[in-house]
Amino acid sequence: MRFMASYDLMETMRNTQQWLGASASSLGSYPAFALVPNPALTMMSAWGEVTERAFKRMVTKPGWNIHSVACADGRDHLISIEKVIERPFGDLIHFEVQGRETMPRKVLLVAPMSGHYATLLRSTVVSLLPDCEVYITDWHNARDIPVSEGKFDVEDYTLYLVDFMKELGPDVNVIAVCQPAPLTLAATAYLAEIDPDAQPSTLTLIGGPIDPDATPTEVTDFGNRVSMGQLEETMIQRVGAKYKGIGRRVYPGLLQLQSFITMNLDRHSKAFSEQIFRVSRGESTDGDPHNRFYDEYLAVMDMTAEFYLSTVERIFKHSEIASNTFTINGHQVDIGKITAVAVKTVEGANDDISAPGQCVAALDLLTGLADEKKASHLEPGAGHYGIFAGSSWRNNIRPLVLEFIDQNAAKPKPEAKAAPAEKPKKAGGQPNLTAVNS
Template sequence: MYYQLYELNHAALQPARAYADAIRLFYSSPLNPASATTWGRSIAAAAEMFERTTRRYGKPEFGIASTVVDGKKVRVREKVVWSRPFCRLIHFERALPATRAPDVKLLIVAPMSGHYATLLRGTVEAMLPHADVYITDWIDARMVPLSQGSFDLDDYIDYLIEMFRMLGPGASVMGVCQPSVPVLAAVALMEARGDKSLPSSMILMGGPIDTRRNPTAVNRLAEEHGIEWFRDNVIMQVPWPNPGFMRLVYPGFLQLSGFMSMNLDRHIIAHKEFFMHLVKDDGDSAEKHRDFYDEYLAVMDLTAEFYLQTVETVFIRHDLPKGEMTHRGEPVDPAAIRSVALLTIEGENDDISGIGQTRAAHDLCVNIPPARRSHYLQPSVGHYGVFNGSRFRNEIVPRITGFIAENRGSSATPGRKPA
């Protein structure tokens, strides 16, 4: 019912949004003398604020047209190389000489936690000079018809295994935040089965491997309420006329309200500053605000079965660190991993995945030799800074690329345990 009311309110505000946009255009037009006055810019700013705070933000584009490889600018083309109802695999194909030795294939597994994969645009841009990059482009659940079936955590792991097999042995995988658990599970299952398509290295960044360690507000919320509370309070049906009509989902707008409430004062201050930038005609600062919130406010629905299974498995029961996680009845044993190198990365000020939660992977993957595992704690960054921003580019990326290079094509001796 709440989802239907949300859609109704959004539709009802459409005329007001159109009127506000017309007012903004009128008072910001260089043909209007008032646009050069504080009064005119204030009206235009107020109109834009109203339009932006009541609109629905669509899926952004990656928009990566080029990168620099070996000191030369090369063209980049997006190409969908694998597709299923709930995910596409995008390859950022670089126009490199055919005679050049190929770089390692890097699968970046984007979070399926509300935002689109474009949230990792900066991650992709930073890795493109060093690797042949692929990324998971998860599909908004409200856009997937019921006829396409369901999608849960087990399906997620199956998707990853299919991607590894398509990329072939020797690739690297980077799990950013939420995917750390399914990435570790997929690799453990493949190693236990003797699958030859294993990646050479696995990078887990700011992920909830063991949320009992240094729990954050997000972790405590799950434990305090229990799975039935989430089932009763956040699961809704997709309303008509969306393609996923009647599908049970965790709606994007509800997730966004949770994101915003965690740092509400910061968002209020940011919008107040945005208004003042517009009034002062500070175009650069205003554009930075638009760029950030165009991405941040673009959210997607998650299938109910995926969301509930993830909350219960990862945040309530802690199945993976307890050794109780299964995939379609098959035990998930991280100790089975012997030939895949492991790098974990955390942020000192991460308020989503606390310090130690990602590092816990090392305590589970006991049969990876010490020489093929590493952990790095990045000072002075929060959750977002683990995979984006200047410190990520300058301090974290060199460690990732160095680790991948050191472990490319190498493997541990089967059956060998670390000393």
């Protein structure tokens, strides 16, 4: 109960800040106060508006907000979201472009489960939609999953990916962004052993910690500075009574958000103070750069305790992927079994989360893969976010990834055509021997 009380305390503090912001905004905007112009009241209203929005977003799952996309035919096509597979901890969803023929490129985006929702990859999805059939893993917030659904750790995550790949078939091209890169590599290797015909055509790993010790950063080295006991004592809580997952052990999103903001406290403080002044001057809108960024950044989700702890212990502390000793249900996965899937790694030269060297380490593990099926790219000047959603992705990386897919994607097997039926004999008893070429 102690950990449930601390979870509820954090939610109470968040709720209180949201209420204070709403109250300040309403009070400062009271019509009667307009008779006595006072900059303090204007600033109070602006502070309240920014504060209420910020704390409200922390418990709100963002929408995809992708309504249409312009295609090669010059028309805007509406987008509908379809669930291909529904599971307790995450779904496989498809962005259906209405009125457009199925595109030959089929792409599965594997979204991170590292505190933010899959909507963090919204701009990545938008950039791929005109040229691809896009699928994505949509992970659920652990606080909304009843305890009766059981556990969810790194092995369960990997098996979800295996099932998603098998569902989409061998012509799918997988792109894993950041945190899931090691587990996506393991899932591909697992398929190579148990169901080779279900392997994807290509695998692109973007900024993932395949070998965190290759070039340690403050983020990837965190697991080596603390013991598992310390992590469990300080980071793990139980979901409170407000949510469906009451009693589930989680790494709370609010606690994760505190860590995110602390890493760049000065930058975030400056951003919010400047936004308050913009609101006071009437220069802010719902779609301004600050709100677009922080509506997504502040929306955090709880991770199951077993997923967070097993990630730290197995991926970072014991380097099971880097040492090729990862197991699933007692079966050791051998990354060297990948022999047919073309693999490309992408890194950002200025990435301070998964520094250059961590992701490209995957290529050394692919001992059974021919060199011509391996590729890597280091994007100059790009940080972590830029390699999958910023200008570096749009202008440089995306074209390279699509080119890699086109060069290595499995060619569909031509369907066997039935032999043409023999035509009736002409008068005189001679058959019509005209051949039909196809």
